[in-house]
Amino acid sequence: MITYIVSSIGFFIALMLQYGIFSRWTLLSGSADIVLLFIVALCLHSNVKRLWVQVLIFGAIVGAISAIPFYFIMAFYFAIFLAAQQIRKRIMQTPLLSMYLLTFIATLAWHALNIAYLFIKRIPFDLSTALFEIMLPGLLLNILVSIVIHAIVQEGNRMITPKGAEV
Amino acid sequence: MRNLFSPKNIRNLVIVTIVLGLIVMALSGYLTPVFSFIFSPTISTQSWLSERYVAFRDFFTSPRDMATLRAQNQALELEVAQLQTEIVTLQENLSQAEILYTLLDFARAHPEHEYIASTVIGREISPYLQYIIIDKGSNHGVRYGMPVVTQEGLVGRIDAVIANASRVKLITDASMKVNVRLKAANVEGQINGSITGEISLGLIPQDADVQIGEVLLTSGLGGTYPANLFVGQVLSMQSKQNALFQTGSVQAVVDFHSLSAVLVISNFNVIDITPLTP
Numbered sequence: 209m210i211t212y213i214v215s216s217i218g219f220f221i222a223l224m225l226q227y228g229i230f231s232r233w234t235l236l237s238g239s240a241d242i243v244l245l246f247i248v249a250l251c252l253h254s255n256v257k258r259l260w261v262q263v264l265i266f267g268a269i270v271g272a273i274s275a276i277p278f279y280f281i282m283a284f285y286f287a288i289f290l291a292a293q294q295i296r297k298r299i300m301q302t303p304l305l306s307m308y309l310l311t312f313i314a315t316l317a318w319h320a321l322n323i324a325y326l327f328i329k330r331i332p333f334d335l336s337t338a339l340f341e342i343m344l345p346g347l348l349l350n351i352l353v354s355i356v357i358h359a360i361v362q363e364g365n366r367m368i369t370p371k372g373a374e375v
Numbered sequence: 376m377r378n379l380f381s382p383k384n385i386r387n388l389v390i391v392t393i394v395l396g397l398i399v400m401a402l403s404g405y406l407t408p409v410f411s412f413i414f415s416p417t418i419s420t421q422s423w424l425s426e427r428y429v430a431f432r433d434f435f436t437s438p439r440d441m442a443t444l445r446a447q448n449q450a451l452e453l454e455v456a457q458l459q460t461e462i463v464t465l466q467e468n469l470s471q472a473e474i475l476y477t478l479l480d481f482a483r484a485h486p487e488h489e490y491i492a493s494t495v496i497g498r499e500i501s502p503y504l505q506y507i508i509i510d511k512g513s514n515h516g517v518r519y520g521m522p523v524v525t526q527e528g529l530v531g532r533i534d535a536v537i538a539n540a541s542r543v544k545l546i547t548d549a550s551m552k553v554n555v556r557l558k559a560a561n562v563e564g565q566i567n568g569s570i571t572g573e574i575s576l577g578l579i580p581q582d583a584d585v586q587i588g589e590v591l592l593t594s595g596l597g598g599t600y601p602a603n604l605f606v607g608q609v610l611s612m613q614s615k616q617n618a619l620f621q622t623g624s625v626q627a628v629v630d631f632h633s634l635s636a637v638l639v640i641s642n643f644n645v646i647d648i649t650p651l652t653p
Contacts, residue, residue, distance in 0.1 A: 227497030227508060232632065237571040239502050273497075275504045275534065275542065322503040326570070331550045335501075341571050342502045353528045 211368050218364065222246040222357075227273070238345030240353045242272060243270060244318055247285055248310045248354070249361035251292030252303065255369055262288045276325055285295040285322055288314050292359050310354050311354040312347070421595050429571075456565075474636045481526035482638065488601065489642040491515055495634045496540070503570045505532075505548035509637060512539045520599070520645035523637050528555070528605030528628040529593060546606070547572040547631055554596040555606055562587050563594050566606065566625055574607060576623040583621065585612050591625060598646025 231238060247266060251259065267285035271278025291313060295306050319342070326333055330353045378384070400406050480598045491511050499506035511517050512647060513536050523543050524532040531551070534544040546553050551568040555576075562583040567575050579585060589609040595602030605628050612623040 226500055231500060231502075234502070237502060241500065243500065266489075270500065273502050273508070275506050275544070276501050283532075295476060319466055319503075322501050326549065327551060332567075338503065338570055346502055361451035 210255065212262060212365065214368055215250055215254060215256075215262065218250075218361070219243070219246060219269075223270065224271075227334060235345035235349055236341045238342045238347070238349060239313070240346070240349035242317065242353060242357060244288075244314055245311060245350060245354050245357040246361065247288055247316050248292065249307060249357050251289050252296060252306050252310060252358075253365045255310050255365075258290050260286065262330040276322070280325060284318065287317070303362065304355075307354055308351065311350055315347045315350045316343075319346065379531040434475065444624060459611065471636070477526045478636060478638055480523075488640045490638040491517060491641050492638055493517075493541075494636050498606075499542075503549070505545040505551075505568060505572055505631070506534065506547065507634060507637075509541050509542045509543055509639075511572065511639065512537050512541050515651060516641050517541050517639055518641075520647075522600045522604070522640045522643055522645075524636055524640060525629055525632075525634070528607070529600065530629055530631075530634065533639065541571065541592065543637070545572075545631055547574055549626065553600065555581070555591045556592045556594040556602075557585060557609070558590045558592055560589060562621075566591065567580050571633060576609065576612075576625050579612075579621040579623065580623055581614060583618070585609060585621065585623065587611065598648060601640065601643050611627055 222242050222245075226241065230240050230242050235333075242264075245265060249317055251263065263285045264282050267282035268283075271281040274281060283365070288310070292310055295310055299306050299309070319338075321334075321336060323335075376512055383520070397406070401410075428445060465469065472496075478490075482488075492646065493509040493511035493515075495507050496510045497508035499508075509517075509523075517533060517536055519533055519536055521533045523532060525562055531543045531545040533541050533550070535542040544551060545568070546566065547568040549568050549570045551615045553566050554563065555566050556563050560583050562580060562585070564579040565577050567577060576591070587609055591606040593600045593604040608628045609626040610624045612621055614621045617620055
């Protein structure tokens, strides 16, 4: 239970930091997404049984605040959860590599989802602008910030749950 | 008489005379060298003794004094830190107050509207969409579609409302279109946002003479925004021979990256023309 509470608190802190600070802190027009990074790190490190439920709830909360429809974000976070499960089975011996890999994939997928949303809404935009001014700077920032988020979530997880224990 | 000049009396008289003489000489300063000669070694000895005593006393009492001083120093440092925090808080309050005073000036200059002042508390998570979150919602009278401005000009409109917060779609959003009027050229056009937050100008007739720096105001067409709100200035214009309209780029008057407080126009009735749109 304590794991759910602590991860929820961590999520809300990440959410507030994202909306208050990181969304305004841009490189060209791209920004780091620490909520996404927190979800990625949580999916990679947490051992709780019903993590997928928590991830769906997190997706619903972000979707409720964001202008992107909530079901898009819920489905996206659930996909991150599934991808994290697959990565954990294969390369969990190197957690940082897993974090980098999943951050890379998830960031590209998040931008692809945004672009798909713009297509669906028939909002005109320039694809090269999206690629060079938003996607690549955002990817770079996410990769850089992922080290910090990974360290925080990993240490937090170690403190809460003993190694190998399944709550 | 015999008793008056007795040896005893004479001796006493001599002693009194000598004492009086010494006092007079001392008061006159004649005995200063004598006193110096006598007291110098005494004073030196006293000084030496006193210094040793003080040193000896300090040796045993200084640790306690150091601890007291350290405690006092720590308390003072804490007080300084608290005062510095207070100064920063006051400076922040002052900055916020200045912004609110400016907004108040704007509200006084435009008495035809009623305003709800609110603070910007967040920005959209998707980098492709240009939205902000403000701290006033339906409990404060904010409703869907209400225009949002600052003292500088148009910001956007309310896109979603909950009890104590609202989401504002900025005019820089890619899906945003605002009908504008070019003041000097007296022509109407439309501005469009983009995914990077830049604003472009369109639907300007080919024969219109638009100058760089021309001021753009809302035209009021469409019923979404009040007329005559400041939007921006023309940065550049492009005219192609085979195109129907001129296009251009616009510099918004509002700095959307540093928005901290906005005004929601609460008495403007938004006209929904969606059913009339083919």
